[in-house]
Amino acid sequence: MNEQPASQATEKSDEVAARQQKIQQALNLRRRGATYPQIASALGVARSTAVRMVKYALAQAKREADALGEMILELEIDRLDALLRAVWPRLEDGNLSAEQRLKACDRVLAISARRAKLLGLDAPEKVAPVTLDGSAPYVNPTDEERAAKIVELLSKARSKSDKSKNESGT
Numbered sequence: 328m329n330e331q332p333a334s335q336a337t338e339k340s341d342e343v344a345a346r347q348q349k350i351q352q353a354l355n356l357r358r359r360g361a362t363y364p365q366i367a368s369a370l371g372v373a374r375s376t377a378v379r380m381v382k383y384a385l386a387q388a389k390r391e392a393d394a395l396g397e398m399i400l401e402l403e404i405d406r407l408d409a410l411l412r413a414v415w416p417r418l419e420d421g422n423l424s425a426e427q428r429l430k431a432c433d434r435v436l437a438i439s440a441r442r443a444k445l446l447g448l449d450a451p452e453k454v455a456p457v458t459l460d461g462s463a464p465y466v467n468p469t470d471e472e473r474a475a476k477i478v479e480l481l482s483k484a485r486s487k488s489d490k491s492k493n494e495s496g497t
Contacts, residue, residue, distance in 0.1 A: 353377055354384035400445060407442045411435065 349370055356366045367377040417423060417431035443449050456465035468476070 350380045350384045350387075353380035354388075357381045403445055404442065407438050407445075411438050411442075414438065 349372075353366050353370060356369060357363075361369070363374050363377045363381070366381070367374045370377065370380075372380070414431055414434045418428055418435060420428070423431070457463065458465055
């Protein structure tokens with residue numbers, strides 16, 4: 328009697344593995360530029376299923392990337408904490424010169440700044456908008472200036488269109 332549930336569990340596991348493999352195939356085909364109808368045809372599924380498979384695979388990849396990012400962040404924070412624990416006693420060491428203690432203070436501040444940056448604790452820096460080439464501050468145009476620019480662009484487009492019509496003889 329125990330044999331049947333074990334074989335059912337194995338079949339279920341095999342089905343899950345086969346489904347996951349198809350999902351990965353769908354994503355690989357999409358990465359290579361296949362359309363959803365092409366993916367559906369290659370895998371023998373409906374187009375809507377191909378779309379769901381690719382979306383699922385992308386969501387799964389995002390979850391894995393997010394988890395990896397969290398692990399890397401934790402690792403970096405742990406490293407910074409270890410560095411801070413190693414440097415902090417130098418601040419309190421009365422046998423060091425003032426210059427040595429100031430250097431230790433600089434290290435502590437640098438470590439703290441890096442930690443704050445990684446954790447997003449600092450307020451974002453305010454950046455003033457500038458022109459595309461960065462040469463001057465960006466000034467929001469008035470409605471009249473926008474309208475004049477639109478008229479100018481339309482005029483250029485018409486002259487190009489007229490020129491190409493004349494060249495083609497139509």
